[in-house]
Amino acid sequence: MLKHFGYFILIISLFNCNSAEKEEKAVTIVDGTERYDVYQGSEMANLMKGMYAYNMQLKQEVIDGKIVSEFPEEFLKIHTAKFSESKSRNQxxxxxxxxxxxxQKLVFSEDSNTPLKxxxxxGINLCITCHQTECTGPIPKIKKLLIK
Ligand code: HEC
Structure with missing residues (x-):
């Protein structure tokens, strides 16, 4: 069950906009209430990693044909989170x-005629579209979220 956003920030990796898998370091976290901050990214970078981990789990729910989680309100922080020094909010x-x-909200909608998948x-294609505009490094990784 997906209860706390902290639980989603599980994938800890060192890579940024310019490099896809540079020195990727995975840390296995057993207890969902513990948070391991081995890498201090910007608020936005941390949010993005959480969104990635969350969508990895959501993907499985979609494949299983049953959404048991809810839209994470924390995602709305995308509108306010601080960026890394080299980046800034723009139009x-x-x-x-x-x-x-x-x-992303539409995935949780119960009255849509569009197939869940x-x-x-x-939603994932919009991650990719935005990344194509200024942050291409993680794109190969994001593409792995797509359901074929
Ligand atoms: C509106 C544009 C936009 C959308 C939508 C978006 N991203 Fe990002 N993403 C960015 C930017 C800009 C950064 C760099 C943030 C920074 O360095 O502060 C980033 C960074 C990342 C990173 C690297 C984090 C790190 O370790 O430094 C990952 C992974 C990522 N995004 C995945 C995703 C996923 C998965 C989605 C969709 C669920 C998504 N992004 C949606 C713009 C976007």
Missing amino acids: TFDHYSGKFIEA ERFNN
Whole structure:
């Protein structure tokens, strides 16, 4: 069951916009209430990692055909979280973050005629679309979230 956002920040890796898998370091966390901050990324980078981990679990729920989690309100921090020093909020980011949140929410909608898998992939494709505009490094990793 997906209860706390802290639980989603499980994937701890050292990679950023410019490099896909540079020195990736995975840490296995057994207890969902513990948080291991081995790498101090920006608020935005940490949020992104949480979104990645969350969608990895959500993908399985979509494959199983049953959504048991809810839209994580923490994702709305995308509108306010601080960026790494080299980055800043701009119109393109605000545009795509709005579109992404909209698409991600639709995955949890019970009255949609669009197949679940398609709604899930639409959300992930918006992660990718935004990343193509300014942060291409993680794209190969994000693509792994897509359901074929
Ligand atoms: C509106 C644009 C936008 C959307 C949507 C978006 N990202 Fe990001 N992402 C960024 C930016 C910009 C950064 C760099 C943040 C920083 O360095 O402070 C980033 C960073 C990342 C990182 C690297 C974090 C690190 O370790 O430094 C990952 C992984 C990531 N995003 C995955 C995702 C996933 C998965 C989704 C969708 C569920 C997503 N992103 C949606 C713009 C976006």
